[in-house]
Amino acid sequence: MEQLKQRIQEEGKIRGTNEILKVDSFLNHQIDVAFLAQIGQAFRDRFDGCQVDRILTIEASGIGIACLAAQAFGNVPVVFAKKNRTKNIAGDVFISQVESFTQSKRPYNIFVSKEFLKPGEKVLLIDDFLANGSALSALIDIVRQAGAQVVGAGIVIEKAFQPGGQRIREQGVRVESLARIQEMSEETGVQFCE
Amino acid sequence: MEQLKQRIQEEGKIRGTNEILKVDSFLNHQIDVAFLAQIGQAFRDRFDGCQVDRILTIEASGIGIACLAAQAFGNVPVVFAKKNRTKNIAGDVFISQVESFTQSKRPYNIFVSKEFLKPGEKVLLIDDFLANGSALSALIDIVRQAGAQVVGAGIVIEKAFQPGGQRIREQGVRVESLARIQEMSEETGVQFCE
Numbered sequence: 001m002e003q004l005k006q007r008i009q010e011e012g013k014i015r016g017t018n019e020i021l022k023v024d025s026f027l028n029h030q031i032d033v034a035f036l037a038q039i040g041q042a043f044r045d046r047f048d049g050c051q052v053d054r055i056l057t058i059e060a061s062g063i064g065i066a067c068l069a070a071q072a073f074g075n076v077p078v079v080f081a082k083k084n085r086t087k088n089i090a091g092d093v094f095i096s097q098v099e100s101f102t103q104s105k106r107p108y109n110i111f112v113s114k115e116f117l118k119p120g121e122k123v124l125l126i127d128d129f130l131a132n133g134s135a136l137s138a139l140i141d142i143v144r145q146a147g148a149q150v151v152g153a154g155i156v157i158e159k160a161f162q163p164g165g166q167r168i169r170e171q172g173v174r175v176e177s178l179a180r181i182q183e184m185s186e187e188t189g190v191q192f193c194e
Numbered sequence: 195m196e197q198l199k200q201r202i203q204e205e206g207k208i209r210g211t212n213e214i215l216k217v218d219s220f221l222n223h224q225i226d227v228a229f230l231a232q233i234g235q236a237f238r239d240r241f242d243g244c245q246v247d248r249i250l251t252i253e254a255s256g257i258g259i260a261c262l263a264a265q266a267f268g269n270v271p272v273v274f275a276k277k278n279r280t281k282n283i284a285g286d287v288f289i290s291q292v293e294s295f296t297q298s299k300r301p302y303n304i305f306v307s308k309e310f311l312k313p314g315e316k317v318l319l320i321d322d323f324l325a326n327g328s329a330l331s332a333l334i335d336i337v338r339q340a341g342a343q344v345v346g347a348g349i350v351i352e353k354a355f356q357p358g359g360q361r362i363r364e365q366g367v368r369v370e371s372l373a374r375i376q377e378m379s380e381e382t383g384v385q386f387c388e
Contacts, residue, residue, distance in 0.1 A: 024307060024309070024310075025309070025310075029273060029274065029276065029306075029307055029310060030271050030272070030273045030307075030309075030310040031257075031260075031261060031264075031271065031272040031273070031274070032271060033261050033264040033265060033269050033270075033271075033272060034269040036261070037265075059253065059254035060253035060254040060257060060274070060276075063225075063254060063257040063258050063261075064257050064258065064260075064261040064272070064274075066225075066258075067225060067227050067230070067257075067258040067261050067262060068261060070225075070227040071227060071231075075227050075228040076227075077224050077225065077226060077227075078224065078225040078227060078258070079223060079224045079225070080223065080225070080254070080258075082223065082254075112223075113218060113223055113224075115218070115219070115224075116218075116219075116223060116224040
C-alpha cells in the first residue's frame with residue numbers, strides 16, 4: 001500500500017538497526033481514522049472474494065484497525081482478545097499463551113470468551129505489527145480451539161527481517177501485510193521488500 | 195439513547211447489586227461496529243455545535259468507541275492514553291494517576307505523548323463506562339496539563355449510583371452519558387435514570 005509506505009517513511013521513528021519503529025502519529029497512539037478506513041479497504045481488496053464472518057484482533061492497538069476494517073467487510077463483528085482475565089471475562093474462555101522474544105517481557109496469556117467464536121466461522125485476524133509472530137500465533141491457536149477457520153491475517157506492518165511472517169505462512173496461513181520492511185536503521189531509514 | 199438501553203436490558207449480564215454489568219456482546223469484548231457508529235452519532239448530536247479538534251480516550255475498550263465517534267466528528271484525530279509506558283512511548287509524556295476504588299487493584303499511571311495534545315485544542319473525552327470517575331479524572335488532568343480545553347465527556351454507560359458523574363460535573367465538566375443506570379441487580383434487572 002503505497003500511501004502507507006510513504007507515511008512510514010515520513011512519520012516513522014526508527015531506533016537502532018532492525019529494532020524499534022514507532023508509528024505513533026497515525027497507528028499506535030494517535031489514530032488517523034480516515035487513513036485507517038483506507039487500510040481497512042486495502043484489507044478488503046486483498047481478501048477479495050473471501051467469506052469473512054468475524055474479525056479477531058488483540059488489545060490494544062489492534063482494536064481501532066479492526067473496527068475500521070470491519071466497516072469495509074460489511075460491519076462484521078469484531079472480537080478483541082484480552083490480555084487480562086478480568087471479572088468482566090468470566091466462565092468459559094479460550095486461552096492461549098503469547099511467547100515473548102525479549103528478555104524484559106514475560107510470556108502472557110490472552111483470552112477470548114467462547115460466546116464470541118463459534119465452530120465453522122470464517123475468521124479474519126487483524127493486527128498492527130507482525131514481527132516474531134507470537135501474538136498472531138496465539139490468535140490462530142484460539143481460532144482453532146474454537147473449531148473456527150482462519151481466513152488469513154491482515155497485518156499493517158510486517159517486519160520481514162524477523163521470522164514471524166515466514167513461520168506463519170509455512171503453517172499454511174495466508175498473511176497479507178500492507179507494508180513489508182526488509183530492513184531499517186537510523187542511518188539509512190526504512191527499506192521495503194519488493 | 196433508547197436503543198442502547200434496550201441492548202443493555204436484553205444483553206447485559208448483571209452480577210450482584212450495583213456491582214458488575216457486562217456488555218461484552220457489543221461494547222467491551224465483541225464490538226458491534228454498526229451500533230458503535232450510531233453511538234458515535236449520538237455523541238455528535240449531544241455535542242452539536244461544539245468545536246472538537248481531537249478525541250481522547252483510554253485503552254483498551256475506549257478505542258473502538260472513540261474511532262467510530264471520530265467519524266461522526268469529521269474524522270478528527272483520536273489519541274488513546276496508554277496504561278503502560280512502553281519503549282514505544284519515549285520522551286515527553288503527560289502522566290496522570292488513575293486511583294483505584296477496589297482493594298484488588300492498585301492505582302496505575304496513564305501516559306499521553308506531548309506530541310499529540312497541544313495547547314488550545316478542544317478535546318472531547320470518550321469512554322465506555324463512568325463509575326467512580328477515576329479514569330476520566332486522569333484524562334481531564336492530562337488535557338489540562340497540555341493547556342488544552344475539555345469540551346466534555348461522552349460516556350456510553352454511566353453507573354449513576356456511583357459518585358464519578360456527580361464529582362466530575364461539579365468540576366464544571368460537561369458529561370453526556372447515553373445511558374444512566376440508577377440501580378441494577380440480578381433480581382430486578384437494570385433501572386435507568388429518568
